[in-house]
Amino acid sequence: MSSTTSADPDLQLKPWWLPIPLTEDTPWHGAIGPLSIYLERGQHEWRLAWEHRPDVIDNNRLELGTDRLPPDTLDTGRYVFRQAPSTVRLRPRLLDRPTVVKTNEPVMIPPGEQSTFYISSPVCVCIECDALEKPLLEIPTVQLSDTWFGPNTREGELCYAARTSARNDVDDVPLRPHRAVTPVLLHNRSTELLAIEKLSIPLPMLSVFGRDDGTLWTESVSLEHHASDSLASLKIGRKPDGATLLSEARLPSQRNNVVRAFINLFTD
Numbered sequence: 001m002s003s004t005t006s007a008d009p010d011l012q013l014k015p016w017w018l019p020i021p022l023t024e025d026t027p028w029h030g031a032i033g034p035l036s037i038y039l040e041r042g043q044h045e046w047r048l049a050w051e052h053r054p055d056v057i058d059n060n061r062l063e064l065g066t067d068r069l070p071p072d073t074l075d076t077g078r079y080v081f082r083q084a085p086s087t088v089r090l091r092p093r094l095l096d097r098p099t100v101v102k103t104n105e106p107v108m109i110p111p112g113e114q115s116t117f118y119i120s121s122p123v124c125v126c127i128e129c130d131a132l133e134k135p136l137l138e139i140p141t142v143q144l145s146d147t148w149f150g151p152n153t154r155e156g157e158l159c160y161a162a163r164t165s166a167r168n169d170v171d172d173v174p175l176r177p178h179r180a181v182t183p184v185l186l187h188n189r190s191t192e193l194l195a196i197e198k199l200s201i202p203l204p205m206l207s208v209f210g211r212d213d214g215t216l217w218t219e220s221v222s223l224e225h226h227a228s229d230s231l232a233s234l235k236i237g238r239k240p241d242g243a244t245l246l247s248e249a250r251l252p253s254q255r256n257n258v259v260r261a262f263i264n265l266f267t268d
Contacts, residue, residue, distance in 0.1 A: 013214030029068035033178025038070035141178035209243035
């Protein structure tokens with residue numbers, strides 16, 4: 001699979017998930033999409049603040065290592081150590097719920113046809129240090145709204161809601177440092193025209209992979225539609241070529257039981 005091309009010629013992506021050195025008593029600021037993180041390392045503590053910038057939710061910002069101080073309006077957390085770690089790592093991880101993405105316009109797949117769509121999802125940023133096994137904090141880069149996905153109020157699950165352009169050419173996918181791209185192969189094996197307006201992407205069952213060009217990807221998802229009852233068979237593919245595993249799936253034990261997340265996939 002080829003790498004994507006950027007819609008923003010000024011954006012310079014690079015892997016932001018590598019270890020970052022912190023100089024004692026020197027502020028550190030990083031911006032990944034609409035998320036800004038502020039860190040300062042003392043001898044025995046880290047001071048940490050963060051904020052979402054809703055005015056830049058579609059802005060492909062990537063800034064690492066500026067010495068910007070946090071605004072006075074932000075609350076700062078103090079993390080105390082015997083000796084404060086000298087490096088921080090920002091690790092991407094997928095959201096903790098499936099995301100229901102609504103297409104900007106209905107997508108039609110004729111009988112017997114198939115197509116691959118490239119759908120991106122905002123990631124969380126885990127703030128980690130070598131001294132601890134678990135992240136100090138996990139922050140979503142974008143705050144999505146909640147939605148219910150299922151045939152009725154008794155069956156289904158709580159998900160996040162988003163919109164997608166459902167691009168079917170990988171070269172049309174914009175480079176965005178805070179979003180991971182999932183290739184979704186839809187195969188219409190029924191005898192009827194398949195109209196798609198919503199997709200439920202099982203993000204907790206997918207892993208995050210990074211490429212040297214600074215882009216984030218997940219495994220591919222293959223979905224075969226056989227009848228008009230909206231039930232489909234689903235498979236999670238292998239890792240993308242030329243990519244390094246950054247975060248395991250949150251629910252790896254359920255990888256073979258993901259069809260339920262796609263029930264009523266093609267309803268309004």
